[in-house]
Amino acid sequence: MHRRNDSADGAKIIMTFRTIATILLVQLLVACSSPEQDIQEWMAGEAANMKGGVKPLPEIEPAPVVEFDEALVTDPFRPSKMEPDKRATGGLRPDVNRRREPLEAYSLETLAFVGVIQRGKENLALVKAGDALYQVRKGNYLGQDFGVVTNISNSEVSVKELVEDLNGEWGERVSTLHLQEQENKK
Numbered sequence: 001m002h003r004r005n006d007s008a009d010g011a012k013i014i015m016t017f018r019t020i021a022t023i024l025l026v027q028l029l030v031a032c033s034s035p036e037q038d039i040q041e042w043m044a045g046e047a048a049n050m051k052g053g054v055k056p057l058p059e060i061e062p063a064p065v066v067e068f069d070e071a072l073v074t075d076p077f078r079p080s081k082m083e084p085d086k087r088a089t090g091g092l093r094p095d096v097n098r099r100r101e102p103l104e105a106y107s108l109e110t111l112a113f114v115g116v117i118q119r120g121k122e123n124l125a126l127v128k129a130g131d132a133l134y135q136v137r138k139g140n141y142l143g144q145d146f147g148v149v150t151n152i153s154n155s156e157v158s159v160k161e162l163v164e165d166l167n168g169e170w171g172e173r174v175s176t177l178h179l180q181e182q183e184n185k186k
Contacts, residue, residue, distance in 0.1 A: 092170040094146040094162045103129055103142035111142060113157050113177035123152040127177070147175065155179050 103111065106129045115126035117135065125136040136142060136157065140149050145161040152158075157177040162170050 092162055092172065094170070101141045103127065103134055103136065103140070104144060104146075106130075106143070108143040108145075108147065108159065108161075108175055108177065111177060112180045114180050116152065116154050116179075123154075125149070125152045125157045125177075127157070128180075143175070145173070150174075 110129065112128040113125055114128050114133070117124040117126065122137065127134050127136050127142065136149055136152070138149050138152060141147060142149065143159060143161060145163050147159040147161040150158045150160050156179065159175045159177065161173045161175055163173050164170055
């Protein structure tokens, strides 16, 4: 019997606690019934102290007038300005009318010197381009800059190229292909 009274007392305590909590919650909500009123009062006080602060734009001064005499200036759109200068035909120039050789389709960086064949007193270089192997002799052309083979030794191939600078003038550049050592495939 004692147990039933204890549980009944506990239930009364819980009910009392819930009632008190509900009353406090209602009072709290009533106290905060108008949260916008404080904000509106603050905004009204701040608006009373505000003043417009946009400065007027500065006056625009007209640009000075510059006279242009087109007779003194070359026309940048005249066709002769768009074509490269036709300089004297002397000096270095590649022969663009000769028949191109197969290795001229490759840049020197993609070509590999892989061996030498000796026929009599003449050395022939074995040059690999892609998956193909070519025999190259002195005087053959290779590379995309009009390169001509000038010397073939056991360790390198010397190539004299003709390159064009920004002014349209041609100059010589000497490049070499060094012998590539291949690993034994097992």
